Amino acid sequence: MKPLAMTKLSLKSLFKAPATVAYPAIPREYFTGTRGRILIEPSTCNLCVICDVRCPTKAIKVDRKGQTWTIDRLRCIQCGACIEACPRKCLSNENRYSDPVTHKETLTVPIPFVPPAPKPKPATSAAAPTPAPAPAATPENSDAKDRPV
Amino acid sequence: MGERTVIPFGPQHPVLPEPIHIDLVVEDEHVVEAIPSFGFIHRGLEKLVEKKDFHEFTYVAERVCGICSYIHGMGYCQAVETVMNIQIPPRAKWLRTFWCELSRAHSHLLWAGLLADAFGFENLFMQCWRIRETVLDVIEETTGGRVIFGSAKIGGVRRDVDNDTLKRCAVKIASAAAEFEELKKVFRDDYSVKQRLCGIGMLSRDDAWTLGAVGPTLRGSGVRTDTRLEGYAAYNELKIEPIVETACDSYARCMVRMHEVTQSFDLIQEIAARTPEGPVFEKPSGYPNGEYFARLEQPRGEVIYYVKGNGTKNLSRFRVRTPTFANIPPLLHMLQGCELADVGLIVLTIDPCISCAER
Numbered sequence: 001m002k003p004l005a006m007t008k009l010s011l012k013s014l015f016k017a018p019a020t021v022a023y024p025a026i027p028r029e030y031f032t033g034t035r036g037r038i039l040i041e042p043s044t045c046n047l048c049v050i051c052d053v054r055c056p057t058k059a060i061k062v063d064r065k066g067q068t069w070t071i072d073r074l075r076c077i078q079c080g081a082c083i084e085a086c087p088r089k090c091l092s093n094e095n096r097y098s099d100p101v102t103h104k105e106t107l108t109v110p111i112p113f114v115p116p117a118p119k120p121k122p123a124t125s126a127a128a129p130t131p132a133p134a135p136a137a138t139p140e141n142s143d144a145k146d147r148p149v
Numbered sequence: 150m151g152e153r154t155v156i157p158f159g160p161q162h163p164v165l166p167e168p169i170h171i172d173l174v175v176e177d178e179h180v181v182e183a184i185p186s187f188g189f190i191h192r193g194l195e196k197l198v199e200k201k202d203f204h205e206f207t208y209v210a211e212r213v214c215g216i217c218s219y220i221h222g223m224g225y226c227q228a229v230e231t232v233m234n235i236q237i238p239p240r241a242k243w244l245r246t247f248w249c250e251l252s253r254a255h256s257h258l259l260w261a262g263l264l265a266d267a268f269g270f271e272n273l274f275m276q277c278w279r280i281r282e283t284v285l286d287v288i289e290e291t292t293g294g295r296v297i298f299g300s301a302k303i304g305g306v307r308r309d310v311d312n313d314t315l316k317r318c319a320v321k322i323a324s325a326a327a328e329f330e331e332l333k334k335v336f337r338d339d340y341s342v343k344q345r346l347c348g349i350g351m352l353s354r355d356d357a358w359t360l361g362a363v364g365p366t367l368r369g370s371g372v373r374t375d376t377r378l379e380g381y382a383a384y385n386e387l388k389i390e391p392i393v394e395t396a397c398d399s400y401a402r403c404m405v406r407m408h409e410v411t412q413s414f415d416l417i418q419e420i421a422a423r424t425p426e427g428p429v430f431e432k433p434s435g436y437p438n439g440e441y442f443a444r445l446e447q448p449r450g451e452v453i454y455y456v457k458g459n460g461t462k463n464l465s466r467f468r469v470r471t472p473t474f475a476n477i478p479p480l481l482h483m484l485q486g487c488e489l490a491d492v493g494l495i496v497l498t499i500d501p502c503i504s505c506a507e508r
Binding site: 004005006008009010013019031033034035056077078079080081084093 | 201205208209270272273276279282286289290291292293294297299307308331332334335338339340342
């Protein structure tokens with residue numbers, strides 16, 4: 001049993017650099033693999049809503065009619081389920097955390113996706129009446145679950 | 150004999166961040182009886198299996214506890230994998246073991262800091278947490294998260310760690326281990342630490358066994374047991390020797406955890422050197438149909454997961470028996486006859502996690 005067993009360690013600490021950093025003057029260095037906030041590349045997104053369906057906390061909302069992708073960063077747990085599920089690989093993890101906020105707000109990103117025009121069906125004969133064109137994949141008549149991935 | 154008085158301890162108490170409430174029946178300064186009450190942070194997580202897809206529920210299982218989050222997620226995955234008869238790849242098993250040991254090291258270092266703070270040794274508290282930061286950095290580098298690892302997945306692990314990163318992490322851990330040895334000497338030899346811990350909170354070997362203590366609480370009373378010996382994940386390929394102390398007091402429980410940190414640091418370095426190459430994920434197919442009990446060794450002791458599937462995407466039952474829940478009866482036994490001033494310290498020596506226990 002020693003009365004001052006901590007003395008050596010304490011004296012060593014006196015001559016060492018501080019274990020902490022002077023944040024925010026010195027910014028924190030994140031690791032390459034740090035799971036931070038979710039980013040989207042709007043030009044690649046095709047509004048397939050898979051990220052919306054797979055998000056375990058329902059933090060992502062995809063509005064196909066309004067062509068927007070919305071994330072509630074306070075609900076997001078940065079698990080990466082949306083990134084794994086995204087077929088177009090337009091979602092990614094940035095290796096820094098979300099900015100601090102003073103009130104709850106969501107981030108809405110406009111998605112400039114133009115649905116491809118439906119291919120016209122080849123006419124069977126010249127005399128046959130022209131069939132009605134197939135309905136376009138507009139948000140009003142398309143269902144997220146039926147959309148091909 | 151003095152008059153009996155009831156003094157409430159918790160749920161808010163300066164010594165403990167955990168919301169445990171105990172009514173202490175005291176006579177003069179001695180505790181005669183301790184009556185616990187629970188339910189302050191019950192979240193109903195087990196009921197969520199009926200609403201969440203069994204894959205999604207991994208995220209919920211990880212959030213049963215903030216400190217041993219990975220082992221919760223992994224335990225759930227292990228139980229479901231057994232029900233679904235999935236053999237996970239060997240590399241995934243080794244990575245799981247790697248993160249389990251990191252989890253154990255950081256949990257024990259956190260606890261050691263809290264213990265030092267509880268008996269007023271703030272310098273020691275900060276040194277413990279300084280070393281813990283290195284472990285947390287390794288966790289963040291390999292999993293992407295500091296507290297919630299987010300790496301557990303049914304069928305394997307969610308992210309691979311390349312061998313260079315594993316070796317780099319092993320070097321960091323070796324450096325932390327060297328620093329920790331100096332710190333361990335303080336816990337082992339310091340006059341203040343021994344005065345505050347030796348002979349406090351006695352729990353005999355028979356009482357510990359009869360009352361169902363688990364983990365370091367049981368091993369500190371001289372019982373040689375460790376669920377890692379069952380050989381889950383990659384533990385069947387590692388040499389595990391349970392750390393046992395026979396003094397049966399708070400100091401013994403403290404030293405068990407101290408030696409376990411050293412053991413974990415050694416295991417982490419061994420795993421980093423021996424992890425085999427290969428895939429890390431085996432895609433599961435179908436839905437779980439059947440039931441299984443999975444047993445794992447958490448930092449606080451043995452944890453049991455029960456899952457019951459009915460062939461649909463939602464499990465019909467999920468149950469966790471956490472180590473804190475098992476350690477409550479031994480704690481109440483330890484509190485009988487102790488000094489009022491020692492109550493906070495004794496409660497801390499079982500390393501209580503009430504968010505685990507109440508789920």
